[in-house]
Amino acid sequence: MTAATEAVPRPKARRSFLRRAFDRWPVKLAVAIIVVIWLIPTLGLFITSLRPESDIQTTGWWTTLGHLWKPSTWTFANYDFVLFRRGFSNAFLNTLAVTIPATVIPITVAAFAAYAFAWMKFKGRQILFVVVVGLLVVPLQMALIPILRLYTSGGHLFGIPIIPDLNLTGTFPAIWLAHTGFGLPLAVYLLRNYIGGLPSSLFESARIDGATHFQIFTRLVVPLSVPVLASFAIFQFLWVWNDYLVALIFLGAEPRVQVITQAIALLVGDRGEQFHMLTAAAFVSMVLPLTVFFALQRFFVRGLTAGSVKG
């Protein structure tokens, strides 16, 4: 720092509160406009979910702003109905049973693979990694039918049976494994970027001390990779929690195992435009992912950009 730059903060400190509030007002105004535009659709849903059914159908949600303090404007009836009478709490539990293992399994499998791709020597390492990243582009929808057939009647390639019939359809492991397979390319790609960026001196000294790969992985790599593990966890958690298609196909329509997005889709299906329940249901489904996101977001940026900043 030179003397010239040190002198800069002084006039700033003398500015009055009012002047600071209007400082850079074009920037603040632009940010505020974008924020408001982004917020309006969600705000509309939130306000609607707290309105009585008859009002939702007859007037726009923004009309509540005219009589915010009238008690008859608001009701919890939609939430009450969705949570306690439509079996949403059951769907909520099922979603947890699907989402938690479907987040932990791919992270574990991918972290071991990423470590091997970054720090172990074996034949075909580069080619295999490029293939894994290339698989990012296989559209999920492309895999659904073949996997479903695999689950119900085993696997055949050119008429040769290669995988036995496991009869997994409608079970939790069926959907865990499917989400693991679909999430792996991104997970391996992100984790390999980060783990490969750790200083090599670390690994050399651990090897000299006689640590095995397994010990290096569990005691060094995992603790050091918490940011990237958390970032991928957010991604995978949000993706699995919000997934409808994979659940519909591998869990089936049975109410006992249905997840929250299926329950919402059923509301759309059997009740037509029953906005009052839909809005509350949509909000219930958003609460947990938003909580997870805000809880883990401080890891997020560090974990995702570590590789690119270095490159």
Add this chain to the structure above:
Amino acid sequence: MVWSAGFITDPEANRGLVVIAAIALGVVGVALLFKGMDFVVDRLPAHLRERVRPWIFVGPALLMLGVYLVYPAVNTTVLSFKGRNSQEWVGLSNFTEIFTDTESLVSLRNSLLWVIIVPLFAVAIGLTFATLADKLGRRAENAAKSIIFMPMAISMVGASIVWLFVYSFRPPGFGSQIGVLNGLWTGLGNNPVAWLLQEPWNNLYLMIILIWLQTGFAMVILSAAIKAVPEEIIEAARIDGATDWQIFWRVTFPTIASTVVVVTTTIIITVWKVFDIVFVMTGGNFGTAVVAERMVTEFFTFRNNGHGAAFAVILFVAVIPVMAVNVRQFRIQEERR
């Protein structure tokens, strides 16, 4: 696995317990798998041990990818050369049918527009917002960024419900409008508009939903890249008399260009695969079909495996150039290490 599946689906079991048992089984199971394999490798003859060990680290990942992505990709490609029931070989006729059918061509045109417009706006708005928010105080910046990112946490089904209250339309005389857009539009003295039926603009209205969802992703990552630009360079440019505008285009943007490429690629792939928004909002009617949505409809609604698989192959082939750029990028990075 089969045993556990039976236990988990036992209808008599208590729901809460089943859920806890399922979570424990999945989480502990995968940890034990790796621990167990490592234990076995340690018992191998010394000269084999370190040759086998890498494969137990990558093995499970490769196996899962093989079963869940490679096998289906090969299988689907084979199906794309067969008829609607996957019985007889039909050569390239699925593809020629798609490329000569007006409706399918509309879906190809729409997908192309989606892939150009959505990443362009999501990245441009995300970059603008990240740059502007960087100039605010820390707390204001974090609050503003959280709001832009929030839609990322919403499912496509949820987002569709959110946007129903924006685009909803009622003909004049059928009650007051409940969609924000028509509320504003009629408030200005116009007649209500059925936004989602207005060809070809309805495509743009659907794209806005995905831009709304994806901008947060672009913004968070670009914002991190902007913060990593060394302060001294910007300070030096400022002392030389550069304006904010010049600093952005001559210093900041060139520094973060590689991150912009990564973000754009990720969004392009997401957009290319989009189907939920179109499926829920218009069902692909009114000239809004896209390739991924056609694929699902062909498979599940029309039960035409040949056409569905052919659409899948088109999707897959179209992303190969994008991936080639990224693989090259990865090779360059690898050489620098």
